[in-house]
Amino acid sequence: MKLYEHEALGSIFKKYKIPVPRYVFSAEMNDAVRQFVDKEPGVVIKSMVLVGKRGKAGAVKVVSDKSQVEKVFSDLATREVYGERSIGALVEEKLDIEKEFYLSVTYSTKDRAPAIIFSEHGGMDVEEIDPKLIHTYIVSDVRSVYPYQIRQFLAGIGFSDKELLRPLSEVIVNVYNAFWGSESRLLEINPLVVARSGDKRKIVAADAVVILDDDASVNPAVVYGARSAQGRPLTQREQDAILIDQGDHRGKAGSYVELDGDIAMMTFGGGGSTVTAETAIEAGLRIAxxxxxxxxxxxxxxxxxxxxxxxxxxxxxxxxxxxxASNTRIDVTLGEGLAKALDDMNAEGKLDKNLVWVVRRSGPEYVKGLKMLHECFVRNGIRGEIYDSQLPITEAPIRLKELLIKLVGYKPEEVV
Amino acid sequence: MKGTVYLNDKTGIVVIGATGREASQVIKESETLYPGIIKAGITPGKGGSSELPVPVFDTLKEAVSDPKVGKLLNTALIYVPPVSVLDAVMECLDNGIKVLYIITEHVPIRDSEVIYQEKVRRGAIIVGGTSLGCFVPSVGRIGAIGGKDPTVAFRDGGIVVISKSGGLTVTTAEMFKRRGWGTYMALAIGGDIISNTTYADVLQEIKGDPRVKGVVMLGEPGGSYEEQVAGLIMSGGFDKPVAAFISGRFQERMPEGVAFGHAGAIVERGMGKATDKIARLEAAGKKYPVKVAFYYHDLVKTIESLGVPRDFEDSTTEHVKPLYSTF
Structure with a gap:
C-alpha cells in the first residue's frame, strides 16, 4: 500500500530520524499554513496524490512571492494529477539545494535480498538516469547493517564528496532501517538533497515514496485506511469486499477490483484467475x-x-x-455460498434473470457442488452451462462469449 | 532414491500447526491416500491429542526425540498463520529439519527475507510461502496438492510442472494427463516476492535426473524468477525441453498499479512484466529447446512440438458437452 508523502514523513521518516524539510500538510488553506508560510522566506507546495511524476504534471511549485501562496495552494490542494484528485497540499521550506542524489531501498528478486540503490545523479526520474551511474548495495545479511559498510560501498563506487561520507552513510542506514522497520516493499527518496544552511551543509530528504507490504505484521490498511492500488478512492463494493477477510484467515474471498465492463468474474486461485481474466479479455469480453x-x-x-x-x-x-482445486471445497463454495447468495438475491428481487452464466470448476466434492449449483439455477430460473474439467479452463470464457453473442447479441471488443 | 530432493521414498513429514482446519484435513486425506508418509504433527498445547491419525506433540523437539517417529522426520509442512511462519521455520531448522514447505499465504515479506537468509546459511531446502506442496506420482505427495482424488490430475510420467500458482499446477497436470503426458513431479513454488525455491533452483536440482523428459513452467508478472530461467538455460545450466506460459500480458493494458493475484504478481516500475519474461525466454529458445505458449491451453502443443514423448494415449474427445445446461 502506497503512502501519501505527508504520511511517510509524519509516521516513518520522523521515527527513523531521516532528516526532512520543515513542513505542514493541510487539505485546505488555514491558519497553520499561513503561520508556517510567514516564517519561511520561500516555500515549495506539492499536491498530495499517490501517483508519481508530480513535477512533470506541474503539481509541485516553488513559491517565493508570498502573495501567490494562497492561489497556488488552493490550486494544488484540489487539482487532479493524471486523473487522481489531490487530497490536500504539502507546504515545505524552500531548501538551498547544492546537489541532488537518488536513494531507494527495495527487494531485489535477482539477489533475493534488500537492495539499497544510490546515484549521485538524482532529481530526475530514475528511468532517465544513465544505468551506469546507478549503484546497488545488496544487504546479504539483514542482521547487521552498519554505516561503515555503506561507506565502503560509497568509496567503492568513487563517491566524490568525501566530507559527506560519514553523514550520508548514516542517513542511508537510517533509510534502510526505516524500510526494514516499517515493513516496506519500496522506500524511495528522489531527490535526497545536499542543502546549504548558513556555512554548513546538510542532507535532507526532499521527497518520500513509501509502499508498505500489504501482508505486513501490522496491516497498513488498518493504520492508514484502505485505499485502491489504482490511485482512486475505493468503490463501495471494493470496501465491502475488504471486510470479508478481516480477522478471519480461513481462505481468501475479499480481493475485488472494480473495472468498467459488463462480465462479472467469479474466478478462483491466483494463477487460475489471471489466466481466465486474460483469456476473457483476449476473447473480447469486457470484464467488470x-x-x-x-x-x-x-x-x-x-x-x-x-x-x-x-x-x-x-x-x-x-x-x-x-x-x-486441491483444497477449496466446491460443494461449500459453489453449492452452498454462491447458491445461497442467488437464492437470497432472487427472494429479494435483486437477481437479474437475463444474465448468461458459464461455470467451469473442478476439485474436492465437485460432483456434489456442481449438482447443487445446477439445482439452484433451476429453482431460480438462471440460464447457464456448467462444466467440469473436461473443458480446458481457458476455453470457458470463449464459451461464454459464444453464448452471449447467440443469446443477447453481445458485441465483443475488438482486441488488437 | 526414488523421487527428487523435494519428495522421495525416504520423505517423512511432520506437520507444523497440525490441528488447524486445513492441516488436519490434509493429514487425514494423506493418511488415506499415502498411509505413513506423515509421521507426526505439532500444535503447542495439543500434545498427546488423539484427534489426528498421527501422533501430536507440543514441540518439534519432543517429536524429533520420540523413539518411534523421531528419526523418520526430515520434512516439515508448515500450516501456521502468517505471523507465526518465521517462528515455525526457525523451530524446524533448529531441530534439524532440512526440507520445509511453507503453505501459508501472506507471509510478511520481511519475515520471508529472514527465512531465505537462514535457509542459505543452513543449506536447507524451503519451498514457499504460498506453496501448495509437491506431487511425485511414483512416491506420494506433500500438502493438499491434487485434493481428495489426485488420480484425476496425476499419473506417473516424464513431465515436471513448476508453477507459482498452486491451482494451476494441478490444472496443468490434468490437462496434460488428458492428452497423454504423465507427471514426474509437480511443484507449486508459490508466488511470493522472496521465493525460497525458484524455477531455476528446481531446474538445477533435477537437471541430471534421467526421468525428467520435459518441463512445463507457469509464470506470472512480477519479480525476475522467470527471467532467471532464461539466464540459466543460456549459460548451459539446463538443456531439456521447457514449455513456458507466462500469464498477465493483459495487465499491461490496465492502469498502472492494478494489483491482482499473488503478492508477487504486481507490475511495478516497469520491471518483471509478462512481455519482458516472454522476450527473455523466447531469446533463449533461439538456441535451446525452450518455447513460450501464447495461450495457456497451447502448452500441450508446445510440449508436443518440443518432441517430448507421450507416456500413454491421448484420451480427449472432439467436443466437450456441459455437465448441466439450463437453456
Missing part, C-alpha cells in the same frame, strides 16, 4: 471486475463476495471459473 478467491473459504465468505460481484449494475454475463 477482477477477483481471486482461494484457500478454501467458508460458505459465508463466498456468499458475501458473490453478492458483491453480482451487485454491479449493467452486467450481461457471469463467468464462474477455476481450475482443479
Amino acid at each position: 471486475n477482477l477477483t481471486d478467491i482461494g484457500g478454501n473459504p467458508p460458505a459465508e465468505k463466498m456468499y458475501r463476495i458473490s453478492r458483491i460481484i453480482l451487485s454491479k449494475p449493467g452486467l450481461k454475463g457471469v463467468l464462474v471459473c477455476g481450475g482443479t
